[in-house]
Amino acid sequence: MTEPPASAPLLSLKGLSFNYPERPAxxxxxxxxxxxxxxxxxxxxxxxGKSTLFHLIVGLLKPSAGKIIYNGREISKExxxxxxxxxxxxxxxxxxxxxxxxxxxxxxxxxxxxLGKSKAEARALxxxxxxxxxxxxxxxxxxxxxxxxxKRLVALATVLAMEPKVLLLDEPTAGLDHATxxxxxxxxxxxxxLSYLMVSHEFDFLTxxxxxxxxxxxxxxxxxxxxxxxHHEHAHRSGKQxxxxx
Amino acid sequence: MTEPPASAPLLSLKGLSFNYPERPAxxxxxxxxxxxxxxxxxxxxxxxGKSTLFHLIVGLLKPSAGKIIYNGREISKExxxxxxxxxxxxxxxxxxxxxxxxxxxxxxxxxxxxLGKSKAEARALxxxxxxxxxxxxxxxxxxxxxxxxxKRLVALATVLAMEPKVLLLDEPTAGLDHATxxxxxxxxxxxxxLSYLMVSHEFDFLTxxxxxxxxxxxxxxxxxxxxxxxHHEHAHRSGKQxxxxx
Amino acid sequence: xxxxxxxxxxxxxxxGFAVAAVxxxxxxKKLDFEHIAETGILSATFFVAxxxxxxxxxxxxxxxxxxxxxxxxxxxxxxxxxVALLLQAVFxxxxxxxxxxxxxxxMALPAVICYYxxxxxxRKQGKxxxxxxxxxxxxxxxFGTILLAGALYFSxxxxxxxxxxxxxxxxxxxxxxxxxxxxxxxxxxKVKPEMLR
Amino acid sequence: MIQESxxxxxxxxxxxxxxxxxxxxxxxxxxxxxxxNLIALVTALLIAxxxxxxxxxxxxxxxxxxxxxxxxxxxxWLILPFTCGGEIxxxxxxxxxxxxxxxLALELTLKTCAMLLIFxxxxxxxxxxxxxxxxxxxxxxxxxxxxxxxxxxxLFLMEDELQSLLKAAKIRNFRPGTSLHCYKxxxxxxxxLFVRAADRAQRVHKAMLCxxxxxxxxxxxxxxxxxxxYYFLALIVAISALIVLAETQAITWPxxx
Ligand SMILES: Nc1ncnc2c1ncn2[C@@H]1O[C@H](COP(=O)(O)OP(=O)(O)OP(=O)(O)O)[C@@H](O)[C@H]1O
Ligand SMILES: Nc1ncnc2c1ncn2[C@@H]1O[C@H](COP(=O)(O)OP(=O)(O)OP(=O)(O)O)[C@@H](O)[C@H]1O
Ligand SMILES: [Mg+2]
Ligand SMILES: [Mg+2]
Numbered sequence: 001m002t003e004p005p006a007s008a009p010l011l012s013l014k015g016l017s018f019n020y021p022e023r024p025a026x027x028x029x030x031x032x033x034x035x036x037x038x039x040x041x042x043x044x045x046x047x048x049g050k051s052t053l054f055h056l057i058v059g060l061l062k063p064s065a066g067k068i069i070y071n072g073r074e075i076s077k078e079x080x081x082x083x084x085x086x087x088x089x090x091x092x093x094x095x096x097x098x099x100x101x102x103x104x105x106x107x108x109x110x111x112x113x114x115l116g117k118s119k120a121e122a123r124a125l126x127x128x129x130x131x132x133x134x135x136x137x138x139x140x141x142x143x144x145x146x147x148x149x150x151k152r153l154v155a156l157a158t159v160l161a162m163e164p165k166v167l168l169l170d171e172p173t174a175g176l177d178h179a180t181x182x183x184x185x186x187x188x189x190x191x192x193x194l195s196y197l198m199v200s201h202e203f204d205f206l207t208x209x210x211x212x213x214x215x216x217x218x219x220x221x222x223x224x225x226x227x228x229x230x231h232h233e234h235a236h237r238s239g240k241q242x243x244x245x246x
Numbered sequence: 247m248t249e250p251p252a253s254a255p256l257l258s259l260k261g262l263s264f265n266y267p268e269r270p271a272x273x274x275x276x277x278x279x280x281x282x283x284x285x286x287x288x289x290x291x292x293x294x295g296k297s298t299l300f301h302l303i304v305g306l307l308k309p310s311a312g313k314i315i316y317n318g319r320e321i322s323k324e325x326x327x328x329x330x331x332x333x334x335x336x337x338x339x340x341x342x343x344x345x346x347x348x349x350x351x352x353x354x355x356x357x358x359x360x361l362g363k364s365k366a367e368a369r370a371l372x373x374x375x376x377x378x379x380x381x382x383x384x385x386x387x388x389x390x391x392x393x394x395x396x397k398r399l400v401a402l403a404t405v406l407a408m409e410p411k412v413l414l415l416d417e418p419t420a421g422l423d424h425a426t427x428x429x430x431x432x433x434x435x436x437x438x439x440l441s442y443l444m445v446s447h448e449f450d451f452l453t454x455x456x457x458x459x460x461x462x463x464x465x466x467x468x469x470x471x472x473x474x475x476x477h478h479e480h481a482h483r484s485g486k487q488x489x490x491x492x
Numbered sequence: 493x494x495x496x497x498x499x500x501x502x503x504x505x506x507x508g509f510a511v512a513a514v515x516x517x518x519x520x521k522k523l524d525f526e527h528i529a530e531t532g533i534l535s536a537t538f539f540v541a542x543x544x545x546x547x548x549x550x551x552x553x554x555x556x557x558x559x560x561x562x563x564x565x566x567x568x569x570x571x572x573x574x575v576a577l578l579l580q581a582v583f584x585x586x587x588x589x590x591x592x593x594x595x596x597x598x599m600a601l602p603a604v605i606c607y608y609x610x611x612x613x614x615r616k617q618g619k620x621x622x623x624x625x626x627x628x629x630x631x632x633x634x635f636g637t638i639l640l641a642g643a644l645y646f647s648x649x650x651x652x653x654x655x656x657x658x659x660x661x662x663x664x665x666x667x668x669x670x671x672x673x674x675x676x677x678x679x680x681x682k683v684k685p686e687m688l689r
Numbered sequence: 690m691i692q693e694s695x696x697x698x699x700x701x702x703x704x705x706x707x708x709x710x711x712x713x714x715x716x717x718x719x720x721x722x723x724x725x726n727l728i729a730l731v732t733a734l735l736i737a738x739x740x741x742x743x744x745x746x747x748x749x750x751x752x753x754x755x756x757x758x759x760x761x762x763x764x765x766w767l768i769l770p771f772t773c774g775g776e777i778x779x780x781x782x783x784x785x786x787x788x789x790x791x792x793l794a795l796e797l798t799l800k801t802c803a804m805l806l807i808f809x810x811x812x813x814x815x816x817x818x819x820x821x822x823x824x825x826x827x828x829x830x831x832x833x834x835x836x837x838x839x840x841x842x843x844l845f846l847m848e849d850e851l852q853s854l855l856k857a858a859k860i861r862n863f864r865p866g867t868s869l870h871c872y873k874x875x876x877x878x879x880x881x882l883f884v885r886a887a888d889r890a891q892r893v894h895k896a897m898l899c900x901x902x903x904x905x906x907x908x909x910x911x912x913x914x915x916x917x918x919y920y921f922l923a924l925i926v927a928i929s930a931l932i933v934l935a936e937t938q939a940i941t942w943p944x945x946x
Contacts, residue, residue: 045423047393060895082901090899097892100529102818102842106909111900113907123909142816144845147293162900174421177291177447201423306856331860343853346881348682356874357861390683390884408861496761497808498800502723520832525904528832529897530890532839533847537886539840540847541879543690544855546872547865557879564883575837579844581808582817583691585757588808589715590722650793653772654764671872672879679880687887 009033009069010195011057011088011166016066017219018049018056026052028219030066034166034195039188041206042199044216050199051093053216054168058090086115089164093171095151104130104146104154105139111162129161133187149180156187167196173205185209256282256441257303257334257412262312263465264295264302272298274465276312280412280441285434287452288445290462296445297339299462300414304336332361335410339417341397350376350392350400351385357408375407379433395426402433413442419451431455493556493636493662494577494595497588501647508594508643515570515600522567534564535572539579546672548664556665559632559673562603563611563688569603570596594643602635607689614677614688621681622674629673630666637662691848695746695809696816701917702744707815707823709918713925714811720929721803729935730799736928737806744810754809758801769794817841822910831906839893847886854878 011034018027026049034040044050055061057068059081068075068084075084092098101107105126112122130136133153138146146154152172159167173181188196188209200206206213214221257280264273272295280286290296301307303314305327314321314330321330338344347353351372358368376382379399384392389400398418405413419427434442434455446452452459460467500508523531538561545552561569574596580586587595606628613624641655680687702710721733741751773790780786812820818838825834858874865871 045425046395046421048423055895058899060898085899086901092892092896094892096846097889098896100839100842100893100897102816102821102838106818109909110902113909114901114903114905119907119909119911142818144842149292158900171421175292175417175447179291201421301856304860306859328862331862336860338853338857340853342885343850344857346854346857346878348679348877348880356858356863359870360862360864388683390881404861496758496801497718497804498722498797500722505722516833520830523832523836525902526894528835528904529839529893530887532836533843533886533890533893534883535836535840536843536847537882539844540691540851541882543848544851544875544879545865546875548867555875555879560879560883571833571836572840575833575840578837579817579841582813582820583693585754585805585809585813588804589718589812590804648793650769650773650789653768657764657768668872671869672876675873675876676880676883679877680883683880684884684887687883 008036010036010038010071012067012069013057014067014069016053016056016063016068018052018061018063020052025064025219027056027063030220032221032223034197036195037193038195038212039210040197041210041213042197042216042221043201043203043206043213044199048216049219050216051170053221054090054170054197054199057168058085058088086162087164088166088168089159089162091156091159091167091169091172093174095148095155098155098158099143099151102142102144103139104135104141104143104157107143107154108157108161111158115162125163126157126161129157133157133160134183149176149183152176152180153183165194167191167194167198169196169198169200171199171201173200173202181205254282255279256284256317258313258315259303260313260315262299262302262309262314264298264307264309266298271310271465273302273309276466278467278469280443282441283439284441284458285456286443287456287459288443288462288467289447289449289452289459290445294462295465296462297416299467300336300416300443300445303414304331304334332408333410334412334414335405335408336414337398337402337405337416337418339420341394341401344401344404345389345397348388348390349385350381350387350389350403353389353400354403354407357404361408372403372407375403379403379406380429395422398422398426399429411440413437413440413444415442415444417445417447419446419448427451493598493633493640493665494580494587495591495598495640495643497591499647499651500591500594500643504594504643504647505590508591508597510593511601512570512574512593512596515567515597515604516574519567519570519572523571527568531565531568531572532575534561535576538572539576542576546668548668553665553668555672556599556633556636556669557672558599558603558636559606559610559629559669560676561599562605562607562632563614563628563677565603566607566611566689567604569607570600573600573603598636598639598643601639602632605635606632611689614681621677625677626670626674628677630670632673633662633666633669637666690852691844693813693816694750695744695813696819698745698814700743700745700814702740702810703814704917705921706912706914706918707819708826708912709914709921710811710815711820711823711827713922714807716925716929717807717811718804720932721800721807724800724932724936725796726936727796727799729932730796730803732932732935733803734799734806737803737810740810741806744814746810746814751806751809755802755805758805762798762801765794765797769797822908822912825908825910826912832904834908835906843886843889847882850885851878851882854881 013030013032016027016030017025019025042050052061056063059078070084075081099107101110108126108129109122112125117125127139130139133156135153135157138154143154172184185205185208198206198210214223216222259276259278262273262276263271265271288296298307302309305324316330321327345353347356354372354375355368358371363371373385376385379402381399381403384396384400389397392400418430431451431454444456460469462468538557541557542555544555546555561573565572574592577587577592577595581588610624610628614621614628637659641659644651644655677688724730724733741748770786770790771784773787773793775787775789778786778788778791818841821834821837825831858878863874
């Protein structure tokens with residue numbers, strides 16, 4: 001958990017505000033900076049606006065005030081967001097929302113095809129991404145027959161096939177068992193060159209995959225109140241044998 | 247986490263087996279006993295058949311072999327299960343799947359009405375259950391618009407309104423934040439007179455709410471390999487202030 | 493409410509396909525990129541919902557729900573229903589390729605008609621809305637039944653009795669669909685009124 | 690409940706390209722639908738049975754699928770022979786059986802069974818994803834194909850949601866019956882299903898935006914016909930020609946009664 005080398009800000013949010021129609025502000029004057037190759041965790045209560053924030057960043061919702069600056073450039077028009085979305089990949093809270101094709105390969109190739117890649121290129125790229133995630137066998141599987149954990153990994157593949165620079169991960173571990181969580185931890189730790197910002201309710205998972213863990217309150221990310229690490233109890237089967245933790 | 251006083255078996259499963267059509271057995275010769283006022287946790291990998299087991303117990307799926315014995319009586323016909331379901335309440339893995347009336351009060355009152363209670367009785371009972379869960383303000387809210395945590399509590403209310411003796415809780419904490427989890431812990435700890443069997447991937451939560459934690463493997467509950475408790479790291483905001491754990 | 497393969501005559505089949513093609517064409521034209529996902533998922537939902545058995549006396553009937561489809565989708569009901577019917581043929585052998593046109597029209601045309609007749613009334617309050625919702629569910633099945641009987645009769649005049657029996661068998665379904673639509677619209681108005689276009 | 694029961698087999702039919710199977714099904718169905726002649730229809734039914742066998746579908750399973758139309762055929766046989774008029778085959782003081790009616794009922798029975806089996810062997814033997822791609826390559830509007838793909842993808846999810854809601858009602862002691870309480874419960878349950886579908890649709894749409902989708906559907910599939918596809922289509926065309934010939938050569942109805 002060491003500090004990464006000081007690096008350039010990649011994505012900055014300045015004074016971002018948002019409210020759903022006829023509701024109070026859910027994101028309120030939020031400031032935040034994500035540096036290159038930084039890995040940040042956010043743990044905050046239900047309904048504090050984490051998913052909303054992610055949707056704002058990639059332009060799926062429009063802020064009522066504030067700026068989104070990516071790579072030194074202010075992003076405001078839909079055209080800018082289209083470009084941003086190629087570089088900032090969002091893993092949705094529910095994998096089923098993100099996989100909308102019957103077969104895995106088709107789903108993964110959908111993004112590259114939309115980016116103008118040829119069928120052959122899109123296919124090759126998708127197969128490579130699946131291989132990197134250890135999902136080579138899945139190419140021709142039917143999406144809806146996958147288990148929850150498998151769906152999550154395939155959803156990640158669809159995001160990675162867009163070759164993003166930044167990942168936004170919305171509760172990637174919810175409902176996953178230990179083995180799948182470990183796989184995810186190993187994967188995330190292999191993404192050294194990507195920046196990511198990740199929401200999770202599970203501290204243990206966040207400590208293994210991020211350098212800082214912040215929280216959200218009153219529509220802001222509290223950067224100065226970093227979460228601390230300490231000891232507590234944990235139940236484990238056959239506690240005497242060697243094992244890993246999440 | 248002391249042993250409860252030795253008490254009578256309330257629910258026993260004997261040699262229970264089940265497979266989905268054209269699939270291998272997912273529950274395989276499973277034996278298990280739940281005593282009166284016992285609180286048992288199950289932590290097992292995705293797909294090991296936990297939800298399937300719960301559905302078998304309340305007769306939503308039919309076992310291919312084995313017996314379900316409740317209160318000393320073998321339950322096999324649909325009529326028996328109808329009676330069993332009044333006493334054994336199931337909290338679904340996804341609260342969304344359990345709520346289908348526009349408002350909270352209607353939803354909670356649905357069960358009592360089906361049990362033949364009058365409208366006035368059903369209403370009074372539902373309001374009381376909501377009050378006990380600290381949800382009095384929710385009676386007229388639209389269920390669909392509640393947050394994930396609130397939905398979970400309302401789903402619990404719909405189950406409690408049937409006045410069950412046994413609760414089956416399927417991952418009640420998935421996706422819930424700390425505050426809501428604590429609320430749930432306090433609630434569960436107040437159900438001294440109920441038995442419950444609870445699935446969760448979160449050991450910390452299980453240790454605070456159950457007396458034994460078992461796991462499932464190859465379609466069986468492993469009662470003899472109880473999970474052990476030991477220490478590991480945990481991240482926490484303001485670690486120096488007094489706080490509780492999940 | 494569908495016609496089996498092999499029953500329709502050439503001209504009726506052709507008319508069915510022509511009308512269905514126009515309807516699907518208009519529907520697809522109105523179906524912008526914003527609503528593709530919604531239409532697909534609602535289409536899947538209707539397919540699934542129509543598998544629900546509702547008891548009436550000693551019997552069980554399948555729901556049809558084309559009144560609600562119309563209210564939720566308008567013209568897009570045509571492509572949505574065409575797709576759902578093709579899938580029903582694939583999975584259950586209900587209908588098939590040559591009757592697809594006529595079957596689409598039998599369900600989708602009443603859906604669109606009821607949308608124009610009742611959508612404005614349903615947005616009103618109180619009794620008007622309730623009566624309109626019931627009528628929408630009832631009449632969508634009623635018009636569909638008329639179309640079904642017509643398709644049979646014009647295929648072969650000897651089908652007259654078969655057509656009348658099929659039509660009268662749908663009368664209880666009309667009443668059930670009326671009530672289901674009434675309550676369902678009530679639900680939607682409370683929970684997500686913006687869904688009723 | 691919803692299952693693709695026949696798509697996972699291995700057989701000469703399964704090894705054909707989806708586009709070939711779809712085209713063959715369209716041609717054969719149309720020809721059979723427009724035939725009336727007994728010999729033509731018996732031929733068609735024979736061809737259909739041969740297709741079933743070569744798709745290695747057990748005759749028992751195929752027969753079970755025929756039950757879908759059993760009710761309809763029963764209705765036909767209970768009504769048509771007694772209501773059609775014309776030449777009379779047999780009569781007593783209450784009933785008269787007409788030749789036209791019997792012929793018509795027989796025609797419908799042969800036709801419906803043949804067409805169902807043809808559809809079963811040629812179309813239901815592919816996954817719906819393949820069918821969609823076949824329709825795409827047959828120049829159906831891309832939007833319609835995309836709609837089919839999405840509908841198919843979410844069918845199983847929505848079915849799961851529906852089943853869960855039905856189970857949730859069941860564990861709260863709901864018993865279906867002929868009552869307003871029952872209809873209201875079903876209506877609410879379906880309403881909830883629609884609302885959740887719309888909600889999900891919103892999120893799916895957003896996910897599509899995130900993957901640079903702009904409404905233009907590009908398929909990954911590329912179809913290369915192999916020789917066997919051409920041979921099969923040629924065979925189907927020949928068979929169809931035979932059926933048309935039987936139909937138009939005025940081989941008259943050999944009256945069997
Ligand atoms: N489409 C919407 N319309 C109105 N309110 C909404 C909408 N989506 C979310 N909200 C509300 O906005 C608030 C923030 O929602 P959001 O999904 O961003 O929270 P979250 O922090 O991601 O919570 P969770 O931990 O449950 O995922 C919640 O109170 C939610 O009810
Ligand atoms: N309706 C179904 N038809 C066929 N297979 C099913 C069905 N439901 C579940 N399964 C399969 O049965 C297995 C057990 O499912 P179940 O939902 O009981 O697991 P679980 O232990 O609850 O997992 P999780 O932790 O993900 O909730 C899984 O492999 C699942 O894919
Ligand atoms: Mg969220
Ligand atoms: Mg489960």
